[in-house]
Amino acid sequence: MTMKNRFSRRGFMKSTGMAVVGGGVVAGQGIPGIRGEDRQGQDLKIREYRTLGRTGFEVSDISFGTGTLNNTNVLQVALDMGVNYIDTAEHYVGGQAERSVGEALRGRDRSKIFLTTKLNLTFGGGSTKEALKDRFQQCLGRLQTDYADCLMIHMTPEVEQVRNEAFHAAFQELKADGKVRFLGLSNHGMEQSWWGRIDVPMEAVLGAAVEDGRFDVALFVYNFLQKEQGESIIEMCKSRGMGVTLMKTDPINLYASIQNSLAMTEQAGRQLSESRAQMAQAYEEYISRADAFKSEHGIESEAEARSAAIRFCLNNQDVHCVCPSINTFDELENFVSLSGQKLTVDDDALLNGYETTLGQYYCRHACGVCEPACPHQVPVNTIMRYNHYFEAHGREKHAMRKFTGLGPADTQPCLDCPGHCESACPYEVPVRSLLVHAYNNLTLD
Amino acid sequence: MMRNAALTLPLLALLLLDCSGPDSGFPEVEGWIQSGEVSIYDADNLWEYINGAAELFIDYGVQTCHAADLAADDVTVTVEIYDMGTSLNAFGIFNLESSGRGEPFPGAIEAVISPPWQVLLLKGADYIKVNLFEGELTDTVSRSLLEGIARALRGSTTLPAEFDLMPEAGRVSGSEGYQAQGFLGLTELTHCVHAGYTGEDDAVWQGFIIPTTTATADMWTALTDQWEPLEYRETTVLSREIPYRGLVGVVRTDRGIMGVSGATDQTQLLSRLDRFAF
Numbered sequence: 003m004t005m006k007n008r009f010s011r012r013g014f015m016k017s018t019g020m021a022v023v024g025g026g027v028v029a030g031q032g033i034p035g036i037r038g039e040d041r042q043g044q045d046l047k048i049r050e051y052r053t054l055g056r057t058g059f060e061v062s063d064i065s066f067g068t069g070t071l072n073n074t075n076v077l078q079v080a081l082d083m084g085v086n087y088i089d090t091a092e093h094y095v096g097g098q099a100e101r102s103v104g105e106a107l108r109g110r111d112r113s114k115i116f117l118t119t120k121l122n123l124t125f126g127g128g129s130t131k132e133a134l135k136d137r138f139q140q141c142l143g144r145l146q147t148d149y150a151d152c153l154m155i156h157m158t159p160e161v162e163q164v165r166n167e168a169f170h171a172a173f174q175e176l177k178a179d180g181k182v183r184f185l186g187l188s189n190h191g192m193e194q195s196w197w198g199r200i201d202v203p204m205e206a207v208l209g210a211a212v213e214d215g216r217f218d219v220a221l222f223v224y225n226f227l228q229k230e231q232g233e234s235i236i237e238m239c240k241s242r243g244m245g246v247t248l249m250k251t252d253p254i255n256l257y258a259s260i261q262n263s264l265a266m267t268e269q270a271g272r273q274l275s276e277s278r279a280q281m282a283q284a285y286e287e288y289i290s291r292a293d294a295f296k297s298e299h300g301i302e303s304e305a306e307a308r309s310a311a312i313r314f315c316l317n318n319q320d321v322h323c324v325c326p327s328i329n330t331f332d333e334l335e336n337f338v339s340l341s342g343q344k345l346t347v348d349d350d351a352l353l354n355g356y357e358t359t360l361g362q363y364y365c366r367h368a369c370g371v372c373e374p375a376c377p378h379q380v381p382v383n384t385i386m387r388y389n390h391y392f393e394a395h396g397r398e399k400h401a402m403r404k405f406t407g408l409g410p411a412d413t414q415p416c417l418d419c420p421g422h423c424e425s426a427c428p429y430e431v432p433v434r435s436l437l438v439h440a441y442n443n444l445t446l447d
Numbered sequence: 448m449m450r451n452a453a454l455t456l457p458l459l460a461l462l463l464l465d466c467s468g469p470d471s472g473f474p475e476v477e478g479w480i481q482s483g484e485v486s487i488y489d490a491d492n493l494w495e496y497i498n499g500a501a502e503l504f505i506d507y508g509v510q511t512c513h514a515a516d517l518a519a520d521d522v523t524v525t526v527e528i529y530d531m532g533t534s535l536n537a538f539g540i541f542n543l544e545s546s547g548r549g550e551p552f553p554g555a556i557e558a559v560i561s562p563p564w565q566v567l568l569l570k571g572a573d574y575i576k577v578n579l580f581e582g583e584l585t586d587t588v589s590r591s592l593l594e595g596i597a598r599a600l601r602g603s604t605t606l607p608a609e610f611d612l613m614p615e616a617g618r619v620s621g622s623e624g625y626q627a628q629g630f631l632g633l634t635e636l637t638h639c640v641h642a643g644y645t646g647e648d649d650a651v652w653q654g655f656i657i658p659t660t661t662a663t664a665d666m667w668t669a670l671t672d673q674w675e676p677l678e679y680r681e682t683t684v685l686s687r688e689i690p691y692r693g694l695v696g697v698v699r700t701d702r703g704i705m706g707v708s709g710a711t712d713q714t715q716l717l718s719r720l721d722r723f724a725f
Contacts, residue, residue: 069500069502069503070502070503070506072543072626073629073630073631073632074691075631075632075689075690075691075692076629076632078690078691079632079690079691082690093500094500095503095543095544096543096544096545096546096567097546098543098544098546101546128564327502329628329629329632330628330629330632330633330634331632331633331634331690332634333634
């Protein structure tokens with residue numbers, strides 16, 4: 003089963019007694035998502051709205067991410083269900099996402115919808131004030147609207163870009179013209195992208211935005227496996243009344259994608275390289291642990307863990323909405339059904355169980371808490387990241403080259419070390435053994 | 448271990464850095480000079496390069512992405528060559544990202560030239576995106592670059608053969624598309640080759656086919672379980688309603704599962720199926 007198919011419409015229909023529409027239009031019966039019922043036997047509607055910081059706008063706790071959108075009718079139904087925050091960007095689906103949003107907005111009360119779009123300042127055809135204004139005007143054209151509620155800097159990679167004066171000047175003029183109301187920025191917490199800027203922590207970029215004071219809304223990474231970093235950013239945003247919108251709220255997705263990729267490779271009958279075979283072996287171990295986790299917590303599908311992960315985010319009242327990418331009715335139904343839900347005791351146990359059983363392989367992104375404890379100055383987080391490239395992404399050469407680039411860094415001392423790093427790690431990651439394992443991967447020894 | 452590392456790591460570094468030129472999988476484009484190395488990604492790590500957009504490419508079966516900077520005069524571009532595995536996958540992602548604005552291009556299938564910052568090209572199983580990095584990507588420069596890339600790449604210069612499975616009569620020129628997942632917003636409709644059609648009432652509706660594969664029988668069984676059946680012309684028609692898209696209906700043929708959408712009632716649905724699938 004692919005990620006896209008993870009929520010079974012059939013199972014959903016059967017579990018709720020919803021009729022499948024027949025050969026003709028049957029008024030008032032069973033059109034999924036409009037007149038249907040959700041898992042709790044109530045109307046499938048957004049149940050909670052939250053004030054998006056100082057914008058004052060009441061946004062649905064489940065918003066609509068358009069990163070893969072190509073079915074306008076799904077967004078139309080989402081709006082009917084009460085979703086009123088749309089997150090899009092100039093580059094999503096090559097501009098087609100904005101066109102689909104424009105089509106879906108046609109004939110609707112624009113004032114009831116909060117529409118965010120984004121411009122990337124690193125690429126995308128010019129970042130002078132005039133070029134940015136022109137690009138934004140093209141966004142409005144595709145969106146078929148006179149204004150956007152929020153314009154974000156897309157994938158803000160560095161602190162300098164937060165203070166990009168051409169962008170701010172363009173924004174001020176657009177705002178004065180009534181073409182945009184609020185300013186925002188997004189940050190993926192990524193450490194490497196094609197333009198090559200790396201190692202700027204998410205909290206540094208967003209912290210600079212909070213300090214800058216001109217930003218009204220932020221979109222960033224927060225999930226149950228990376229609580230501390232996200233919570234500190236949420237607190238910063240709260241202190242200045244910034245709206246908090248979230249992405250990557252469900253880190254379980256990533257693992258499943260890798261499993262799928264492996265399965266697809268095997269199904270295609272291609273010969274697995276030795277390194278891929280090693281990766282497959284590593285993930286077989288992961289899958290085995292995942293199965294044990296499911297069995298222990300009595301869950302049948304990963305969907306339940308994903309739902310719990312989203313409830314974890316929604317449980318924080320300083321989070322204003324989560325922004326999942328939605329492209330089918332199944333995905334929409336599942337996400338909207340989570341609206342207004344709180345983290346349950348069972349969820350808490352499940353997520354803790356996940357973290358305990360599977361989270362130990364997850365050396366936290368951009369963490370480095372353990373590094374000061376190392377008497378040999380081993381750059382733990384960096385090496386772990388390179389090993390993650392090697393094992394999880396199958397990007398062996400890149401990882402080895404990066405490791406070579408560290409120069410004299412070596413994990414040999416780890417062999418005889420009592421493991422100061424492990425004592426310092428707040429997540430109980432088996433750092434020392436993982437470092438040795440990483441060294442084996444990243445060198446030809 | 449340190450001694451071994453001292454010997455092997457410099458050699459390793461040399462080997463790894465040499466990933467450009469004829470063996471890099473990246474074509475030499477006449478008039479353009481490659482700067483820097485070629486970055487190579489696959490489905491497992493593409494997200495690292497293009498972030499969330501990778502999900503879409505994975506849906507469309509991306510095999511590899513080769514990316515490199517090319518420079519000529521005062522223009523520098525980043526060229527990304529996505530090997531999508533099949534020409535149908537490449538067409539699908541190209542069509543989606545170009546919003547159907549492709550124009551026939553010599554030596555390739557289609558291109559979208561939209562100065563000043565991005566151009567797209569489709570040839571065989573390759574989908575090529577060119578993003579401006581420095582300078583100005585004029586129409587002339589864009590065409591020259593794309594011609595060079597098209598010459599350097601192998602692959603078909605015609606639409607994928609799957610489109611021949613749909614009738615030509617009534618088809619709206621340029622309306623062809625391919626959606627790998629969630630066609631019409633329905634999880635159960637995957638790998639749909641589609642096009643717009645016009646009928647007697649001048650309305651444009653969509654006809655689609657899921658070409659026959661080893662998975663067709665399972666897909667039909669799943670649809671039978673979820674959609675409403677009716678017998679028509681001695682075959683089973685399955686149908687259902689879709690919000691904002693009216694009725695959709697499918698039949699199973701030797702070419703694949705063929706369907707139409709956008710009907711207002713059963714009569715119109717069967718009439719369109721008559722023209723499209725029988």
